[in-house]
Amino acid sequence: MSVPRIVVVGGGAGGLELVTRLGRRLGRRGRAEITLVDRNPTHIWKPLLHEVATGALDSGLDEIAYQGHARTHGYRFQLGTLSALDREARTLTLAPVLDEDGQEVLPARTLPYDELVLSLGSVSNDFGTPGVAEHCHFLDSPHQAEAFRKAMLNAFLRYNAPRERPMKMVVGIIGAGATGVELAAELYGASEMLNSYGFTTLDREQLEVHLIEAAPKVLPALPERISDAVHAELERLGVRVHTGTRVTEVTDAAIVTADEQRIEIDLGVWAAGIKAPALLSELGLSTERNHRLRVHETLQSVDDERIFAFGDCASCPQPDGSSVPPRAQAAHQQAQRLYRNLLARLEGKPLKPFVFRDRGSLISLAHFDAIGSLMRGASARSLFIEGHLAKFFYASLYRMHQRAIHGMLKTGLMVVVDGLNRFLKPRLKLH
Secondary structure, three states: OOOOOEEEEEOOOHHHHHHHHHHHHOOOOOEEEEEEEOOOEEEOOOHHOOOOOOOOOOHHOOOEHHHHHHHHOOOOEOOOOEEEEOOOOEEEEEEEEEEOOOEHHHEEEEEEEOOOOOOOOOOOOOOEEEEEEHHHHHOOOHHHHHHHHHHHHHHHHHHHOOOOOOOEEEEEOOOOOOOHHHHHHHHHHHHHHHHHHOOOOOOOHEEEEEEEEEOOOOOOOHHHHHHHHEEEHHHHHHHEEEEEEEEEEEOEEEEOOOOOOEEEEEEEEEEEEOOOOOHHHHOOEHHHHOOOOOEEOEEEEOOOOEOOOOOOOHOOEEEOOOEEOOOHHHHHHHHHHHHHHHHHHHHHOOOOOOOOOOOOEEEEOOOOOEEEEOOOOOOOEEEEEHHHHHHHHHHHHHHHHHHHHHHHHHHHHHHHHHHHHHOOOOOOOOO
């Protein structure tokens, strides 16, 4: 009798945690064939991309090669991009893989499955705003974060040349969610480091960051106490915060707002809103307007019990009528529930619904501060924290992710190595 084939498409935080658990439990023992599909050969935790974008985190040191990780943890890895789905034949098609010159490296392939999990994450939603796609940087992937970092370094270098006008480098960030807020703070930390290493003559006082948000406050999805505290800290750093401000156009040198304000910029970043990949609406499965797949509480597609979806690409209903928010902690919790549900399905047992439990929210403002709240168990009350305690809990989120995909021993060793690297290497990636 052939073993069941479980294919997971998308190796983000949730997808990688899921295949790691399934590989350890089923793949190593030959009880199932576990396959992970991703368009990139390596993984890096998406909430850290703002640090990759400023060089505070060296992606070369922290990224995980799927192929090597798969061999260690009992699953298989296929490099490729999902292009089509045949539900009747239970197969999915991967598009050809091309190199930088457009030459085919891997041909189109067809993978069979018995259980399919879609975990494709999300991408930025520019809402069709003119000029955004052409003139703004995005932080949806390590590649985009690296592209911004190189553009940022080049911009700092340009200001080393003599100038007639006063030297001031201007960065415009559109969207004051977690990514926009954390990137704004990281830029001030990066400017300090670059100046201390002699990379640029600019210092913190000569960096001007504009953070533009259409909602009435920064971090609109978080409690007001956190939003107010973060807003105050950003302004203390020097960030110019524009709330209640809608962007109507971006050019190669400016951001134009609905109130006809024109903000001249050297670099522009779009971090306002997300949507699921448009491909999901082309697979013959029910989706919402933002392409998120509609699933039952068990994380099964409303159209096919053999197809599951979770994370940012899925719209999962909750008992109170809301949907699970597109947050990293939600994907982590869903990966745990889906792991148990897949085991139950293979054993012919009933599946349990997923219920999101908000553990709180934490925002890192580079090395300057961290602010957030922790939920008190099952209570709706939260504990407001900031400073060193908040920094400790923020750092622990990444360590929890590492523990889930590497185990306790390797994670402990990584903590030691990271500590040594702080003494042995520059605090900022300079190349």
